[in-house]
Amino acid sequence: MAGHATTKVVGQTDAQATPRFAGLTTFARLPRLDQVPDYDVAIAGVPFDAGCTYRSGARFGPAHIRQASRLLRPYHLGLGVAPFEANQVVDAGDLSANPFNIPQALEAVSQGAAQLIADGRRLVALGGDHTITLPLLRAVAQHHGPLAVLHFDSHLDTWGTYFGAEYTHGSPFRRASEEGLIDRNHSIHVGIHGSVYAESDLSEDTDLGFSLIPSEALEEGGVGPVVQRIRDRVGDQPLYISTDIDVIDVGMAPGTGTPEAGGLLTRELLLILRGLRGLQLAGADLVEVCPAYDHAEVTGIAAAHVVYEYLALMATEPRRLSNESLAGHQVQQ
Amino acid sequence: MAGHATTKVVGQTDAQATPRFAGLTTFARLPRLDQVPDYDVAIAGVPFDAGCTYRSGARFGPAHIRQASRLLRPYHLGLGVAPFEANQVVDAGDLSANPFNIPQALEAVSQGAAQLIADGRRLVALGGDHTITLPLLRAVAQHHGPLAVLHFDSHLDTWGTYFGAEYTHGSPFRRASEEGLIDRNHSIHVGIHGSVYAESDLSEDTDLGFSLIPSEALEEGGVGPVVQRIRDRVGDQPLYISTDIDVIDVGMAPGTGTPEAGGLLTRELLLILRGLRGLQLAGADLVEVCPAYDHAEVTGIAAAHVVYEYLALMATEPRRLSNESLAGHQVQQ
Amino acid sequence: MAGHATTKVVGQTDAQATPRFAGLTTFARLPRLDQVPDYDVAIAGVPFDAGCTYRSGARFGPAHIRQASRLLRPYHLGLGVAPFEANQVVDAGDLSANPFNIPQALEAVSQGAAQLIADGRRLVALGGDHTITLPLLRAVAQHHGPLAVLHFDSHLDTWGTYFGAEYTHGSPFRRASEEGLIDRNHSIHVGIHGSVYAESDLSEDTDLGFSLIPSEALEEGGVGPVVQRIRDRVGDQPLYISTDIDVIDVGMAPGTGTPEAGGLLTRELLLILRGLRGLQLAGADLVEVCPAYDHAEVTGIAAAHVVYEYLALMATEPRRLSNESLAGHQVQQ
Amino acid sequence: MAGHATTKVVGQTDAQATPRFAGLTTFARLPRLDQVPDYDVAIAGVPFDAGCTYRSGARFGPAHIRQASRLLRPYHLGLGVAPFEANQVVDAGDLSANPFNIPQALEAVSQGAAQLIADGRRLVALGGDHTITLPLLRAVAQHHGPLAVLHFDSHLDTWGTYFGAEYTHGSPFRRASEEGLIDRNHSIHVGIHGSVYAESDLSEDTDLGFSLIPSEALEEGGVGPVVQRIRDRVGDQPLYISTDIDVIDVGMAPGTGTPEAGGLLTRELLLILRGLRGLQLAGADLVEVCPAYDHAEVTGIAAAHVVYEYLALMATEPRRLSNESLAGHQVQQ
Amino acid sequence: MAGHATTKVVGQTDAQATPRFAGLTTFARLPRLDQVPDYDVAIAGVPFDAGCTYRSGARFGPAHIRQASRLLRPYHLGLGVAPFEANQVVDAGDLSANPFNIPQALEAVSQGAAQLIADGRRLVALGGDHTITLPLLRAVAQHHGPLAVLHFDSHLDTWGTYFGAEYTHGSPFRRASEEGLIDRNHSIHVGIHGSVYAESDLSEDTDLGFSLIPSEALEEGGVGPVVQRIRDRVGDQPLYISTDIDVIDVGMAPGTGTPEAGGLLTRELLLILRGLRGLQLAGADLVEVCPAYDHAEVTGIAAAHVVYEYLALMATEPRRLSNESLAGHQVQQ
């Protein structure tokens, strides 16, 4: 599997030849998909926000995150890896989605994702609103079966229909669980802190297969215990990480659609991710960046750093995922 | 008709007793619909933007315009009228609309509007994206037959389907014309200035019943000739005015969804409206205010002033419209 | 007492029927005072800022907080309560205050507050600058006698006159203490972190009846010990909480009038409040939100969440306060 | 007279030695009052806004305008003068004013201004809200008798009391007229465009001695006729110009306290001023810049340019004003 | 010549298949240079701002303008042309330039431009600060000899050295004139409105070969006479247009480096350009967009529209320029 990808990796545009503020925008100044013969990890935007219930505008998220990612450099100090050297990472552009028809959009995203992840390649998706995680999970689960989902968010996103719509940014994990895409013994929400509809939100959520670490946990014990609880829950299952940027306190990451106060610090989020080395990361997304509410790209920068953590984690694993490699996978800390 | 409304009018909250920045927000600090026994003109928000093709967020338009309207005072110098004294004007709150289902939303808006305009009452709607003008026209045309439409915009909005959607903010006037809601001999676009798809956009637009005054006309001859061309076109037909705030140059009114440079000055727009005294204004809307892109409420203030011009025009007419009164109506300048 | 209020509670506008961004703005989409037969807790704005010494503009605070509170939902996970179900909470609009005459304004606010809290009802006030806490304390202390004051702020606000003015946003607690409104054995500042005038500021403050927990305490031991120190200090006295939003670090809550760096995280503030369950909360305010300096409503959102914590605490207590109930009150943790 | 001031003029900091963005901030990088032996024209800030009825914050106006004036250069092309060479212009800092006591503040401003204009020197004041024009007129009229006032504004500012306060930013010209500071045959408002309270506002205004040119006049005939009407009205009386920055359309100058749409373009305002060459300018102010609502200093830049026009006009006149020189003054065009 | 380019033109990404907010960012969603076999017009960014004397940041201009150009559509109503159909227009990315060494940067830009314009192809450059116009003129003049330069700006940009630097954003046209790149009988500044250093600025400018139309001219006679004066001056010489975005009033286009009040309206600028049909446009640039000072992309949108006017003008001419075609060129109106 990993052997597939033997061509020399093409990394970022050379910052000594082209200033980081110059050149057409791709994520982290990486090559586009069409500029390399093959790739291990694709980054793709999903500029879709028709499932949003409050502040719309996440359709501009992918372009914003890309622009905010220009400062990323080749080497990740914390994990001691070079994410763009360990894997051929490319910017695959955006998956097009019908802005007026949610089911059609879901289908298009699912198909687009499926193509990108053929043969054990991995996808990191940039939202877009949280609706898009459902078709992404469909594509990834098709390869790996039910996934352990690690979900960073201020909200549960296992709510039901809204104005009669089954598929919105409030329900991706309910639908995913109902569709069997989620491993109900190994999935977990982290950072929950907003108000909810009713006490039953929680019990239903548990039934759908999630355990929960609220943002208070960070206040109480810091990052370490949270990392351990996540590792314990996820185990050695194929893992999908979905981060809603609103898990970060709105005071630090204002550019989002359903903002809540009392969330995580960006640093906490990055360090939790950094603690997940050795888990088998099958795919990931970062959603709900809404640029119209951002200032000085701070939310975009936080988002770009989250994605960089994803890529650094992937740099610690084989270049291509396969069911065999996943089967034989041993979690190492 | 006008005789219906004989109760004493309740005007704005007294600014000598309550500072203009205080109190729950209604348009121009006017009474709510439930605070008066009857009304002549209702102002209602339509916080719907699911038909938007670019910068979404006009769903927050009504709340924003209301907040930006607090400074409006009782007397309109230019027309010499007291809009809140001549008519009982109320803030009727918002018409609720399904954010995920355009046809359902259209239906709800149409029904809500129909109720508000019963018995010759008039409605001024605050958008929301331009999709909402279609159901508003449906409601108004039901009373008055095909309407002369005066449409201020940088775009024609007579485009066809977009991603298979028939009803978006790019097509309300095509649909309205197809549905027979528009008087094809008396309708007109004013302020058009963006780029278009093809030369045929214009010829199709003409077929749908519109003549056109581009923004260049303001540069060439100023407000006077534009007013005259509008009056000549509209004649003495029942008139509906729909203003897309993007008719104003984006440099003066940044808070909008499909921004274009080269548009009208706010002052030009207000003065054109002021020149329409004596036309029989059956209804009006102001759409596409997108607060996330506004600064210091400047777009909201421009929008509030446009609505104030509508109300001032209505103050020069009978308090209630009826087919009889419309039939006997003579345009006076 | 609590028995007074037996009518069925009217909660928030149904978010399944009206999107949260729609409808005339009230705090948390709650009913207005005139829409219910009676209430337990009133939320009222006090749009007054003539006592401000630096960045003015808190007069727009109430409207801003209301708009930023639309996302609040019915159930508070952390405390396991439904604040709008446990009590009939209403938005009572704004208390009008003369913007040019501080003494007259104090009198008006005091009277307005007194009316709202008749018969054991409670008031949560939205400022406005901190000057307003004095008349609020006057009204509440009239019912309950000297109050234990829990004061979150970056400043002591026990300063003296400023430019000859006795009543400004820098002196409410000095005046309140002088007037006997404060229980000098049970009052406490939390989060203090700005520079001060002189060493004597502290000793005078102690004489006025306050103990002090600086923001450093959060760095050292986190939320838990701070909660304990507050509970120890406040005891089972009738409690008034006054939160100046500038207690939060200006980097997370920029929209305020006398900004300081080095403050609390919003999460810390919310969790401290959450730790106060069982104290007998007689009244509360949230002041110094200055929208002109806010961005993307982040300060307004933080403020709305603080108020939500107040309401959640009140949901754990009897619906109406009475001297008897207060006398027999036992603090439970 | 002009002979008084014979010392060599000290101009701006040399931009070839110190970049324009460097150095402690004074208006246009001019010397401070204490850096020169004498001066002809003083620029002084009046950071007072307690008379503001809506968006407060003009107290930060002077600092903002100074920072925004750094790009001003020595030579005025339109009038062909070197304003900082023709006169010794200095930045006199700010006149201190009690923020809580309007009468005291008026007195302090009046006295401070009187000192600065001794011996025929001139003052250009930077507000602050419009309340400050009254004490400035008191000081200037003490030297020159009733003044022809040229008032650029969207509002008349001849309103009465507000919440019992006689002296606010809505009434300076009523008070000034009542106090005999204004020459009732030679005063004029230019640019009026907001809504008003009642028809009687206008008739009372006329009685107070003002004629009026609304903003519509610019649309109709452009700058030329407006200049002529001003010159005809003002004649050869000693002239005081007071510009409320809100005379400019809020879309171009957002940073102000009582914003209105439909105002002048900045270019129109500058060109009108440029047309006033030869009038005898005895003093001037620029008020109502409210930085919290500004963006990228655009309002501050407009304000700085207005002040530059004042200074250019003063450069065409004798360096010192005296009653004799005024008496013998002949308007030249 | 024009015959060179016979391959079918590739236009914008299909907005019916990919929403305009989706996809990697290129100017107007045009193909990249590597996506077509050949091209007629290249758009290239020059993200260089080390020559800036005040607000730096134009280095981010190209990325910003591209993002702000997504709404541009295929057909230009005013000129009746389809700019992306008449010519193969491509986005050639950015020309890299050393941010610390102005002479090296000039050399690199000049060489990069020369490559792009080989064989009669044309270049439209997106700045970057105005320093870049010098190397662009060097490249274009190499093909066509001294150029008639049409320069829209608030400043003359014929100043001398600054802090010893010969090549800054204040001197490109002085250097260009000295180097013989400019046709001194056919060059002209339009829109000048800032203050200058000395009266001699103008006389020196005249000696360098420029005539001048100040922004006042627009106030006086509108667009028509300005167009005629430009046409008269330029004649049938090969024309280079350089637009500094600060020619637009800072109130409408805040995102720029040396902002001045009193400039052109965006509409005036666009209409002047539209009036130049038939002139032989050999190259063009749009400089000084400084995104950090922009809001809601309004300056970027104005810039994108200016570039669209350039491309529309080029669509009215032969696809490739050659000396022969230029020699035989007859200006047609």
Add this chain to the structure above:
Amino acid sequence: MAGHATTKVVGQTDAQATPRFAGLTTFARLPRLDQVPDYDVAIAGVPFDAGCTYRSGARFGPAHIRQASRLLRPYHLGLGVAPFEANQVVDAGDLSANPFNIPQALEAVSQGAAQLIADGRRLVALGGDHTITLPLLRAVAQHHGPLAVLHFDSHLDTWGTYFGAEYTHGSPFRRASEEGLIDRNHSIHVGIHGSVYAESDLSEDTDLGFSLIPSEALEEGGVGPVVQRIRDRVGDQPLYISTDIDVIDVGMAPGTGTPEAGGLLTRELLLILRGLRGLQLAGADLVEVCPAYDHAEVTGIAAAHVVYEYLALMATEPRRLSNESLAGHQVQQ
């Protein structure tokens, strides 16, 4: 030594006589250098940013920080000192630097700094970009020999050349180490958290004499252990503190040039500094505040508070530094 400075200290402008928002702007409303006979500590701006590799604009940093420092008061609660009473602190204005020639600028800054620190006076510099620390270190090391450098930053700033430039904001500490200005056994970076170029960045950095505390350390053990590690590393050497504001998480301090997520909280930074009492602080700077990206002055306020901590530390030491005093210095905790 300390005996040199015996004149009575002039402190801040009296806030009871002049509101804090009034008066020409100096840091903390302190006297200018020319207003006192002598001084102990000079605050000087260095508005230079030509060494910046990404977001330029720190040239406006000094003016911004000064304006944001107006609220600072005389007494520092945490350290129990009165910084403006213990030392005569002055605002020395800005050191001028050539914006186009880095070597010349370095020389000018170095000379300017040398003058200000004559006779044991101390300098606190306000940047400007980080390039300026090199000439500042040159000046300070000339007096005290190699300095222990405590460097707060998200980046190492020991990188090599960039586009051939040796002296940029990425290399001051490499150059300083090479020039022998740094005590290689006692220097330390704190707060590092961005991605880097290569693993070798770290080893080279160690060779240049730095140890390192990453931002993660704050998450793990809080402020206390970090303070101890700094004290252990620095020992009793003459200390220079250089704080790059980007050490704070970009979500709390957006106004900076090379922003990174995951940094320190402002509170952590202030408390670490507060923990350094007793170290012998020979000089300090605060760099990389880039106002164009700031909002509501939050970054400026954080910067002003950092400087206030510097001044408070200096207030715990002798008023003048001398080699003798340094030699006999004993670190006390």
